Amino acid sequence: MHQLLQQIFSGLAAGAVYASLALALVMIYRATDLVNFAQGEMAMFSTYIAWTLVNAGLPFWAAFVLTLVASFLGGMTIERIIIRPVENAPVLVTVVVTIGLLLIFNALAGWIFTYTLQEFPSPFPDRPLFGALMTTRDLGVIGVTLVMLLLLFAFFRFTATGLAMRAAAQNPESARLCGIPVGRMLAIGWGLAAAIGATAGIMVAPVLFLDPNMMGGVLLYAFTGALLGGITSPVGAVVGGLIVGVTENLVGTYLIASQLKLTVALALIILVLVFRPNGLFGTAIVRRV
Amino acid sequence: MAPILELRAVKAFYGQSEVLHGIDVAVEDGGMSVLLGANGAGKTTTLRAISGMVRSEGEIHFAGQRLERRSTEAIAGLGVAHVPEGRGTMTGLTVEENLRLGAYTRAGRPDAGMARMYDYFPILGQRRRQQAGALSGGEQQMLAIARALMMSPRLLILDEPSFGLAPRIVEDIFAIVERIRREQHVAVLLVEQNATLALELADQAYLLETGYVVMSGPAKTLADDPQIRRSYLGY
Numbered sequence: 286m287h288q289l290l291q292q293i294f295s296g297l298a299a300g301a302v303y304a305s306l307a308l309a310l311v312m313i314y315r316a317t318d319l320v321n322f323a324q325g326e327m328a329m330f331s332t333y334i335a336w337t338l339v340n341a342g343l344p345f346w347a348a349f350v351l352t353l354v355a356s357f358l359g360g361m362t363i364e365r366i367i368i369r370p371v372e373n374a375p376v377l378v379t380v381v382v383t384i385g386l387l388l389i390f391n392a393l394a395g396w397i398f399t400y401t402l403q404e405f406p407s408p409f410p411d412r413p414l415f416g417a418l419m420t421t422r423d424l425g426v427i428g429v430t431l432v433m434l435l436l437l438f439a440f441f442r443f444t445a446t447g448l449a450m451r452a453a454a455q456n457p458e459s460a461r462l463c464g465i466p467v468g469r470m471l472a473i474g475w476g477l478a479a480a481i482g483a484t485a486g487i488m489v490a491p492v493l494f495l496d497p498n499m500m501g502g503v504l505l506y507a508f509t510g511a512l513l514g515g516i517t518s519p520v521g522a523v524v525g526g527l528i529v530g531v532t533e534n535l536v537g538t539y540l541i542a543s544q545l546k547l548t549v550a551l552a553l554i555i556l557v558l559v560f561r562p563n564g565l566f567g568t569a570i571v572r573r574v
Numbered sequence: 575m576a577p578i579l580e581l582r583a584v585k586a587f588y589g590q591s592e593v594l595h596g597i598d599v600a601v602e603d604g605g606m607s608v609l610l611g612a613n614g615a616g617k618t619t620t621l622r623a624i625s626g627m628v629r630s631e632g633e634i635h636f637a638g639q640r641l642e643r644r645s646t647e648a649i650a651g652l653g654v655a656h657v658p659e660g661r662g663t664m665t666g667l668t669v670e671e672n673l674r675l676g677a678y679t680r681a682g683r684p685d686a687g688m689a690r691m692y693d694y695f696p697i698l699g700q701r702r703r704q705q706a707g708a709l710s711g712g713e714q715q716m717l718a719i720a721r722a723l724m725m726s727p728r729l730l731i732l733d734e735p736s737f738g739l740a741p742r743i744v745e746d747i748f749a750i751v752e753r754i755r756r757e758q759h760v761a762v763l764l765v766e767q768n769a770t771l772a773l774e775l776a777d778q779a780y781l782l783e784t785g786y787v788v789m790s791g792p793a794k795t796l797a798d799d800p801q802i803r804r805s806y807l808g809y
Binding site for chain 2 (some may be wrong): 326467
């Protein structure tokens with residue numbers, strides 16, 4: 286029983302990271318109808334920025350905040366320069382563009398920072414908590430994710446810009462008629478997604494160690510979480526990510542060798558697509574004509 | 575009275591094909607003009623040209639500004655509130671959120687404007703926390719008009735507000751539009767299938783056929799025209 290609870294909590298900590306990245310995927314999918322395969326590599330690159338800042342002697346949280354700001358601006362720039370020209374292109378084109386972006390970031394990171402594994406500092410000490418049920422590090426990761434989710438929720442729910450972004454994602458033409466600059470909203474969306482991804486990268490790096498391929502597996506889990514939640518639902522992405530984290534951990538502990546854990550994600554993707562293509566929170570908006 | 579909106583020799587294009595062939599349309603400040611015509615005559619295209627949603631040529635004057643080559647959102651920011659065909663409400667957002675969106679271009683809190691809209695449309699006040707998609711067709715049309723009015727526009731563009739609605743609801747909606755036009759001094763440009771009702775309310779009318787204005791003048795004159803009576807009024 287104790288071990289089970291332990292595994293659930295450490296699964297939740299991993300799941301919080303998947304949930305963040307899944308949320309970033311869903312935000313971009315809702316706003317622009319495209320799946321950003323580069324989301325993980327963008328997060329990895331952001332993590333290298335944080336690592337550089339920490340190595341330059343900045344306190345961890347200062348480096349964290351600076352990295353989020355840099356990632357936000359970077360995400361906006363990518364939308365403006367790379368995504369905007371293919372905005373109305375067929376889906377295959379945008380898929381290729383984001384995969385190209387993935388390769389570019391991966392190669393760029395390898396070129397600048399080399400492929401050597403780097404140790405990444407954790408802001409949280411690794412001490413057991415509640416009779417070794419979980420560690421302070423797990424709790425810290427879950428806490429940071431929760432704070433970020435609450436801030437995002439408040440932003441989308443209570444600010445004019447957040448509301449305008451939701452409108453632009455839902456019905457761009459109507460949003461323009463309300464005077465909302467839809468293009469700028471999309472850019473902000475990419476910026477936010479990049480900042481969320483950066484948080485995920487920074488939270489997971491102390492566990493996985495930093496290298497240019499760090500986010501490959503994480504992205505796959507995040508995809509699974511997003512699909513499980515129903516790809517269009519932000520709440521679903523978060524719940525899906527957490528479920529994937531816990532499932533992966535439990536299956537890896539009790540059923541199969543942990544080297545095979547990644548297949549859990551693939552199996553889940555297939556199960557979701559076969560039995561519940563709309564995911565757990567697939568959009569069922571009430572409509573009347 | 576000077577017109578608040580004036581189209582001079584406006585052409586509009588879908589891709590390469592010209593669908594409006596140089597039309598002249600005007601709306602007096604605080605007045606109401608109506609565009610009549612069969613489906614495909616170019617009524618909706620005219621409205622979309624004003625809002626910068628189709629490629630156009632010619633001059634579009636609005637309140638001392640030129641609208642051509644401006645973006646749709648910039649035109650909205652100048653005070654043109656366009657309720658498109660099919661209403662354009664955000665069905666996934668609540669009634670209140672839809673109204674807040676309408677106030678996006680206005681500085682300050684939208685509370686006073688919202689209270690005024692709930693006064694004009696009490697049903698929206700009762701349903702303010704519901705998803706717009708759960709409203710009936712008439713209520714959605716009211717919401718679309720209320721959202722447009724949240725912009726404090728000088729010109730309200732309505733594209734077939736009666737579409738798919740019961741006659742009694744259509745009359746209610748037009749009564750409120752008429753009241754708002756007088757109280758808030760908002761000019762209205764209307765596209766409407768219900769020619770009888772439209773010609774009663776409007777002061778200027780334009781008859782479009784295949785991208786040309788084939789007849790125009792005071793609404794009363796058009797309402798008395800034998801050809802219009804036969805083709806559009808049915809008596």
